[in-house]
Amino acid sequence: MKRGTTIFLKLAVLLIGVPILALCIFGIPWLANNPVNPNYAGALYPIVIMMYVSVIPFIVALYQAFRLLSYIDKNEAFSLMSVKSLKTIKYCAIVISSLYFVMLPFVYVVAEKDDAPGLILMGMVPIFASLVIAVFSAVLQRLLQEAIDIKSENDLVV
Incomplete structure (x- = not known):
């Protein structure tokens, strides 16, 4: 991968x-x-x-994404450190989703008193967005782990 692409992605992570x-x-x-x-x-x-x-798991996940991009820059994308970063991102997304799920009853109370049913839907957006990120990082983690296993088997075959 070109270094310019990862620099752009690192800049995007910082801008998020x-x-x-x-x-x-x-x-x-x-x-x-x-x-x-x-x-x-x-x-x-x-x-x-x-x-x-x-915000705490969000910042941790951004840091792990930044580290993952650094591994890609160093041509260490297929390493156990990359798998660990994806695993941390997955857990952070699950924690964020859980926190917003716990927060949903309080959003319901505010929406009920303010007569704003759309507020509940807006409260559900972070839950589903972080669940999508968790599933996506879990899939990438599994694929990367399988690629590392295949690579290590091929190194032993020589």
Whole structure:
């Protein structure tokens, strides 16, 4: 793979992380301090806490994606370190999906009080998006592990 492609992907990974960090610094505290309706501010705090907690596995997954791209740059794509990075990305996506699933009842409370049924659908988007990422990384992990096994068998045959 050309180095320019991986540099572009590394830049994309960094550009994905910057808005999330900005949201954590500016957006989420503003949301917690300025609820639209003070009646459901109590249900808003667990949502804010879950959003902050979900940033940790998100940043870990971005770091692992960055490491995976570094392995590709070094021509070490077919290594156990790459498999480990994909495994970590998979677990991070599962944790994010679980956190947002736990947060869904609180979103329901806010949607019920605000009479906004679309809010529940918006709360389900991160769940399904992270599940897709988990399944995709699990498939890549399995394929990469099989390729490494075949490569090691071929090295022993010589």
